[in-house]
Amino acid sequence: MALGPRLDIRQSQSLVMTPQLQQAIKLLALSNLEIEAFVAGELEKNPLLESGGGDDGPPPADGIDRELERPTLAAETGASDDLIAQGLGGADSPLDVDHSADTFIDDGPGDRMASALGAGGGGMDAMTGGYGDEAPDFDSFAAPGASLQEHLMDQARAALSGVDLIVAAQLIGQISEAGYLEADLLQTAHTMGLPLVEVERVLGVIHTFDPTGIGARSLAECLALQAKEADRYDPCIARLLANLDLLAKGALPQLRRICGVDEEDMADMIRELRGYDPKPGLKFSSDRAAPVTPDLFVRPTAEGWSIEVNSATLPRVLVNRSYYVELATGKQDKNAKAWLADCLASANWLVKALDQRQKTIIKVASEIVRCQEDFFRKGVAHLKPLTLRTVADTIKMHESTVSRVTSNKYLSCPRGQYELKYFFTSGVSNAEGDGSVSAEAVKSHIKTLIMAEEPQAILSDDTLVEMLRARGMDIARRTVAKYREAMGIGSSVQRRRQKALKGKAA
Template sequence: MVLAPKLHLRQTQSLVMTPQLLQSIKLLQMTHLELEHFLDAEIERNPLLERGEDNAEERAETWQNDPEPRENTAESISDRLDSSLENLFPDDPGTQERISSDLSAQWKSAGGNGLQGGSGTAFDLESTTAAIPTLRDHVNGQIALAFTDPAQLLIAHELADGLDEAGYLSLDTGELAQRVGAAREAINTVLSSCQTFDPPGIFARDLAECLALQLIAQDRYDPAMKAMVENLELLAKRDFRTLGRLCGVDAEDLADMLSEIRALDPKPGMAFSGGTADPVVPDIVVRAASDGSWAVELNPETLPRVLVNEPYYAQVSSQAREGERQFLSECLQSANWLARSLDQRAKTILKVASEIVRQQDAFLVHGVSHLRPLNLRTVAEAIGMHESTVSRVTVNKYMMTPRGTFELRYFFTSALGSASGGDAHSSESVRDRIRALIDAEKPSAVLSDDTLVDMLREEGIDIARRTVAKYREALNIPSSVQRRREKKMLAAAGTRA
């Protein structure tokens, strides 16, 4: 066998992940807030990128008509402005009085009273908001009024440091006593005073103590309530018969006590969590068209406006050196690629959203009961894209429809077979049907999971009992045994009332 070198020509195709392709993929799965931050960083790094504003076209025309830079030298400024003191302050008394009156009129028109801005518009006090006080600030203000002894102040502040965002005390009083060198009785004395602070329930060490503190503040912590708070596990199991026997009350009084317990706040400190919930800004807006179809549009508030400043590039590159010219060329190429990527991103989102609307037309007309089962592959094959591309588009993107605002992922649900051999049913529509059946049940005929299976199969939905139980638990609906106990107790209380 002879070994000899040979030359072979081979033609292959491969997918190379270029930096530009990685950037396009990254842009596709960004939310509009993440995209705004990304563009801010790119604009700061690339001098040829700028935000597209209403007057951007006017600035571009100005650059084209006046390409020469303006020289703001001291000589040019002195030519345009005569800044001699004689001209500013002439010796003529009449002229000085006229200048003084003009300045006084300008001061009045400029809002010299402090309540108006330089443009003459009134200062809006409602536009300024005070900082939201935190739970720590609220508690420290009460500590300063409740204690005067330095040792107690130290212990109270240490206890305040141990509060979590819900208002519960998360530290051990025994460890605190060792750390500050105080007796445990002194720690408990300060803690008892702190537990009387507003809002009622803070500085509690568990849920039972939190509810008890609130009931004490309302003067409703009688022996019956104490027995109920000490047996919250029975309340969670809805074992009202045992709970009524331990509390020594009948069904009517037990129902009133349950109403009082439900009115309490299990997390009193959350009122000082701070911050406001930002509303969801939809990326796609769906409206009913005049011809009976649906108009799918991109939300202009979430569309980034980025312009490539080509006049500035033409102006600077002609005077730049070799290294600077290469840097500007790279910036121009990067800016053009980013603009094309943003345009492609918008087109892809619009194409995927339009196909989702076409697939879920019945949902938009009739509601969640007509939501069709849908997967990523179906949409990808319909629009001629890869399944991974559709998956990236549907992440953290929202669609505003006449039925409400939904994440794009909401429209992709698994399918449940039909008992009659017809079309499959969406799992989300089945959940909605289970909720509706349970809401309509009577106290004398509470529906078990097996009964729900039979009723759904009569409606043409082939579903197993464990699936019904899983959907019911996902909807936070208790079992039939617990619902029966609660409905019987409420019915007995209503009868006696």
């Protein structure tokens, strides 16, 4: 065989991730609110795209009646994996739309909310968006209040001046969100070139600020400041605060000897401490939990379950084909025609990708509801083990597609609001050994048993294992302990101590 350079022609097949296909895959993993932001960016870039979410406005000033192409919402469901077989999706054939179809009837929760907010007419219901007595909380629209540091600095400016104000600003800047001072006073005094006694004097002034207990360096000091404010700080309370570790352990007899009080006085002091705020700075926290907007609504009907996408947060994208014809018939050079063709192909693909995304979400959600129907009817105790592969095999999709569909999406049903990932849980062996009990269901049973236990009969982990096995759940003791700790429930010793303290303070 001769060695040397030569030319060969070879034929091979490969799967190429086109930009359009990458965009379709990206859209699957986005929530409705993220889709809205994505579409807003596309509307700015593509002149052939228009938003169809608003009401019909007045006719255009140029008198041209531009027909808008609406994306189809076909009743049948399809898989996003089919996009691979559709090529680039550059065809500009319009999507047939049946405007009389049920898919355009605004009878869902999202549509009812939108129609209520947009309804005209007088009366209080019109002013409150159709909510009746449950009007929106207009206080939530107010400007955010002052932060903890701003609140303290306002008091410092009124009480201090000169160097003292500078020291106060340095200390206030090192107070944590919970209200505790995280600075080393000796280091602060050395840095500012001041005696330690001067820094401690300024800190004493900060301790008088609102809220009471602010600027404390420990929990005992925070509670002591509040006890002094309430004129309850006496030698007994002082000794109790100096031995909070014994109170946490439930060593009440030892505490009574240290404080020199009887059982009734000890209960009264514990009740007093429970009324104090261990984290006084949190009331000024500006962090608010952002409300979660559901992407899907699930409602029971006479025929089964109704599943629909939240159209109130899902943008409607329209392709202005008449505008394309108007531009295409004008005088253009080769580059302008190529750019206009690209805009039309991109607009058509986006409409089709959004439509395919909606079908895929409905298809995956329908299978989840079918598999977890007992949960929707009876509660979390009847949640079944479910995996992404099980759903993917049933609806003939790839497992990664199902994973993208269930990411960052929430489902609203009569039992509450849940992330789609919540319904995928591992299984625990039951009495028959077929692993048909969900881990979430086991956690629910453990929590129910612990919440129902009596203070005189605290359930140990071994007892919980026996009670769960009596209910048909074959589970190990270490698994019970793991689930209990994951739910933030203490051990039997901790729960016995807590309920004893609660009984003393009651």
